[in-house]
Amino acid sequence: MKIALACDHGGINLKEAIKKHLEKNNYEVVDFGTDTTDSVDYPDYAFKAATAVAQKDADCGILVCGTGIGIGIAANKVKGIRCATVGDTFSARMTKAHNDANMIALGERVTGIGLGLDIVDAYLNSSFEGGRHQKRVDKIMEIEKLLNNR
Numbered sequence: 001m002k003i004a005l006a007c008d009h010g011g012i013n014l015k016e017a018i019k020k021h022l023e024k025n026n027y028e029v030v031d032f033g034t035d036t037t038d039s040v041d042y043p044d045y046a047f048k049a050a051t052a053v054a055q056k057d058a059d060c061g062i063l064v065c066g067t068g069i070g071i072g073i074a075a076n077k078v079k080g081i082r083c084a085t086v087g088d089t090f091s092a093r094m095t096k097a098h099n100d101a102n103m104i105a106l107g108e109r110v111t112g113i114g115l116g117l118d119i120v121d122a123y124l125n126s127s128f129e130g131g132r133h134q135k136r137v138d139k140i141m142e143i144e145k146l147l148n149n150r
């Protein structure tokens with residue numbers, strides 16, 4: 001499985017820890033940066049990773065900024081992306097099971113490394129349940145289509 005990773009300066013430590021963790025567990029990682037603590041704009045990095053996921057160059061994506069909020073909002077502007085900002089393992093599991101989220105966003109200033117890695121595992125080890133949830137996800141994507149055709 002190929003995973004797109006990206007962060008801003010506020011998420012670099014957690015992004016690096018996630019990268020190491022994923023590689024150790026034999027996931028293929030595509031790292032879109034940032035790679036230093038120099039201040040950058042999170043939408044630029046969200047856009048790169050979200051585009052890779054939307055274009056199916058990666059199976060899913062994991063984003064990190066200070067809160068996980070800005071980078072998640074930005075990712076959701078890319079057509080085809082369902083990105084959930086998560087700070088607990090239950091939400092991480094459920095957003096794959098019920099929302100078929102193809103990206104998650106974490107906040108390094110909110111979530112420590114230990115919990116952050118557990119959140120990543122909970123998300124990756126969960127599966128979309130389909131059924132009644134498929135209809136709801138379809139409705140989300142229908143809204144995206146309606147708005148894009150305006």
Ligand code: RB5
Pocket residue numbers: 008009010011042065066067068069070071
């Ligand atoms: C950067 O200082 C910070 O605003 C960013 O990492 C993130 O928390 C935004 O939502």
